[in-house]
Amino acid sequence: MSAPVPTVATVSPAHSAARRFLSLVLIHGVLVAGALFMLAPFIWMLVTSIKPPSEIFSAEIALWPKQFYGVENYRFAMEKAPLLRFALNGVIICAGILVVQLLVAIPCAYALAKLEFPGRNLLFVLVLLGLCIPVQVPAMPLYIGLAQLGLLNTYFAMMVPFFLSVFAIFLFRQFFRSFPDDIINAARLDGMSEFEIVWRIVTPSAWPAIAAFAVFSTVAHWNDLYWPLIVISDAKLAPPPLGMMFFADAETGSNYGALTAAATILTTPLVLAFLIARRRFIDGITMTGVK
Amino acid sequence: MATVTLSSIAKSFGATRVLGGVDLDIADGEFLTLVGPSGCGKSTLIRIIAGLEHQDGGAVAIGGQPVDHLRPHERRVAMVFQSYALYPHMSVRQNIALPLTMSRLKLWQRLPLLRALSGQRRTVMRGIEADVAAAAAQLQLDHLLDRKPAQLSGGQRQRVALGRAMVRHPDVFLMDEPLSNLDAKLRVHMRTELAELHKRLGATFIYVTHDQVEAMTMSDRVAMMDSGTILQLGTPSQLYERPASLKVAQFIGSPAINLLPASVGAGGRLELFGRPMSLAVQQAQGQAVSLGVRSETLSLVHGEPSGTGRAWFSARLRRKENLGSEYILHFDLAGRDLPGVTMRTSPAQAAGVSEAAEVTLGFDEAACHLFAADGERIEPRGLGVATASIVPLRA
Numbered sequence: 210m211s212a213p214v215p216t217v218a219t220v221s222p223a224h225s226a227a228r229r230f231l232s233l234v235l236i237h238g239v240l241v242a243g244a245l246f247m248l249a250p251f252i253w254m255l256v257t258s259i260k261p262p263s264e265i266f267s268a269e270i271a272l273w274p275k276q277f278y279g280v281e282n283y284r285f286a287m288e289k290a291p292l293l294r295f296a297l298n299g300v301i302i303c304a305g306i307l308v309v310q311l312l313v314a315i316p317c318a319y320a321l322a323k324l325e326f327p328g329r330n331l332l333f334v335l336v337l338l339g340l341c342i343p344v345q346v347p348a349m350p351l352y353i354g355l356a357q358l359g360l361l362n363t364y365f366a367m368m369v370p371f372f373l374s375v376f377a378i379f380l381f382r383q384f385f386r387s388f389p390d391d392i393i394n395a396a397r398l399d400g401m402s403e404f405e406i407v408w409r410i411v412t413p414s415a416w417p418a419i420a421a422f423a424v425f426s427t428v429a430h431w432n433d434l435y436w437p438l439i440v441i442s443d444a445k446l447a448p449p450p451l452g453m454m455f456f457a458d459a460e461t462g463s464n465y466g467a468l469t470a471a472a473t474i475l476t477t478p479l480v481l482a483f484l485i486a487r488r489r490f491i492d493g494i495t496m497t498g499v500k
Numbered sequence: 501m502a503t504v505t506l507s508s509i510a511k512s513f514g515a516t517r518v519l520g521g522v523d524l525d526i527a528d529g530e531f532l533t534l535v536g537p538s539g540c541g542k543s544t545l546i547r548i549i550a551g552l553e554h555q556d557g558g559a560v561a562i563g564g565q566p567v568d569h570l571r572p573h574e575r576r577v578a579m580v581f582q583s584y585a586l587y588p589h590m591s592v593r594q595n596i597a598l599p600l601t602m603s604r605l606k607l608w609q610r611l612p613l614l615r616a617l618s619g620q621r622r623t624v625m626r627g628i629e630a631d632v633a634a635a636a637a638q639l640q641l642d643h644l645l646d647r648k649p650a651q652l653s654g655g656q657r658q659r660v661a662l663g664r665a666m667v668r669h670p671d672v673f674l675m676d677e678p679l680s681n682l683d684a685k686l687r688v689h690m691r692t693e694l695a696e697l698h699k700r701l702g703a704t705f706i707y708v709t710h711d712q713v714e715a716m717t718m719s720d721r722v723a724m725m726d727s728g729t730i731l732q733l734g735t736p737s738q739l740y741e742r743p744a745s746l747k748v749a750q751f752i753g754s755p756a757i758n759l760l761p762a763s764v765g766a767g768g769r770l771e772l773f774g775r776p777m778s779l780a781v782q783q784a785q786g787q788a789v790s791l792g793v794r795s796e797t798l799s800l801v802h803g804e805p806s807g808t809g810r811a812w813f814s815a816r817l818r819r820k821e822n823l824g825s826e827y828i829l830h831f832d833l834a835g836r837d838l839p840g841v842t843m844r845t846s847p848a849q850a851a852g853v854s855e856a857a858e859v860t861l862g863f864d865e866a867a868c869h870l871f872a873a874d875g876e877r878i879e880p881r882g883l884g885v886a887t888a889s890i891v892p893l894r895a
Binding site for chain 1: 547550552571572573577578579581582583584585586587588589598599602603610664
């Protein structure tokens with residue numbers, strides 16, 4: 210902290226360039242190390258999925274197998290498990306949940322952020338309280354309710370607990386609060402109803418928040434094992450993690466090569482979707498209609 | 501076209517009273533400016549007229565019809581906001597067309613999929629296109645129609661906001677500090693444009709500003725507000741030449757009016773810095789009176805001050821401001837613990853005064869404004885025959 214500050218005269222251009230280079234190397238070194246740490250399990254999954262069974266259990270760490278066994282592992286996984294079916298289930302569930310979440314949360318968040326009505330703050334407190342309740346708490350009543358209605362083993366059963374996302378309401382409310390009141394008032398003067406203001410004026414400006422929430426929501430429900438495990442027993446309806454579990458139990462035993470190959474196949478759509486959505490975060494529609 | 505009538509409008513936010521019973525009659529086609537320091541309630545008043553806020557008491561009528569029960573867009577008013585409030589994701593064309601699509605298309609004709617089913621829609625849209633083009637041409641926006649607001653300069657955005665207001669031919673234009681975000685040069689230019697637009701459209705304009713120059717230059721009448729009430733309503737020259745209170749006098753005019761402390765002497769005669777003036781007031785002896793002197797009524801006194809009906813005092817030049825065509829001279833009141841005075845004068849006059857020089861400043865007593873201790877304007881009472889014989893005393 211208290212390092213002597215070199216005066217302007219003592220720092221030559223070469224010296225300052227070297228210092229800048231050194232600090233760049235240092236910063237990037239730390240970042241790369243962190244990234245490797247987080248990517249390691251993922252890389253290990255990719256590596257294992259192309260190894261033959263004999264090499265998987267060898268003690269030495271090798272990033273490339275001596276014998277390329279990828280084709281066999283992937284073929285085995287694709288033949289023995291309906292992986293595309295699992296992936297499709299995942300897409301249906303994630304898309305269904307996300308669409309309903311947005312349809313419900315955006316108007317709620319707008320009302321909490323921009324409309325004046327009695328009890329607004331109380332409702333917002335309730336939303337915050339809702340954030341504190343883990344999904345396991347209402348699991349039993351939901352299960353019993355769905356069982357009574359005969360809705361177990363349906364897509365609907367897998368999606369219904371997540372239709373109301375208090376997290377989304379909270380996130381969008383925070384985002385909408387910074388939306389200029391003048392624009393909303395201008396829309397009111399132009400004759401728009403509150404619903405049209407929500408969907409035609411406010412939502413288009415919220416794309417960065419929507420994209421961020423879409424990633425959270427999709428990742429959470431694509432990878433969710435807990436709830437599908439409770440309400441689904443039919444393998445045809447299984448989303449990816451549950452499908453993996455069925456696959457691991459029944460077909461593969463300890464064939465880790467095939468198992469990681471299946472995991473790779475089921476992770477790919479999510480990684481691709483994230484890479485596509487990533488641009489949205491960076492672009493971010495700026496609120497330049499004002500000032 | 502429409503008159504706007506406000507009767508005893510009151511509004512409070514929580515415990516804070518923002519408007520305390522405002523009455524205002526605005527004539528058809530009038531350019532009326534609400535001016536006042538920030539927080540005086542002028543913006544709240546204009547938002548009540550627009551229907552964006554609801555008053556706690558009182559009534560708003562537009563064109564003689566009460567509008568209190570009407571929603572903002574049903575009141576046939578358009579508003580231009582300080583922040584322009586353009587829809588950021590829409591092009592200029594869509595921004596200007598929006599009020600028309602809202603009023604001319606039914607809800608189902610605006611919905612993304614259903615609208616394809618409407619045969620009429622195309623005809624209506626063509627009409628809207630034509631109206632948008634006409635408005636854009638009036639404001640020289642033709643070449644910008646496909647841009648987004650983010651790609652426009654401040655002045656261009658302001659014109660788009662005007663276009664969006666104009667396009668539906670409202671009876672009343674409400675403008676909430678529309679020029680505040682523009683740079684000084686553009687503001688002067690837009691003042692002229694707005695005044696011309698008002699003349700061309702013939703609509704009623706209600707204009708909110710904290711800038712007294714805008715109020716003075718554009719308006720037919722000015723309502724000066726403070727603390728939720730109208731202090732004075734009149735033409736710009738009435739406000740400037742006969743301010744009803746100290747607050748109005750201080751707010752209107754640039755540089756601000758000079759205030760000198762006078763006191764009431766024997767027989768009601770005013771004394772300035774201990775020297776009797778030829779003005780007398782009704783106030784009791786010993787009371788303080790503020791003497792308002794506009795910077796252009798001050799002049800340099802050369803040699804011995806003399807003359808009936810003229811007051812004078814000595815001052816020391818602190819700073820000269822060169823505005824090109826004129827000078828603003830800032831003086832300290834020599835040896836007195838008072839705010840200084842400013843004088844507006846010609847470059848030739850200013851050249852005669854050097855920095856830190858002691859000078860004598862004089863003014864015509866008839867041209868000054870008198871305010872009682874409570875800030876109300878007071879009129880001088882004649883001194884009768886004696887007035888003419890008074891010779892200003894020497895220091």
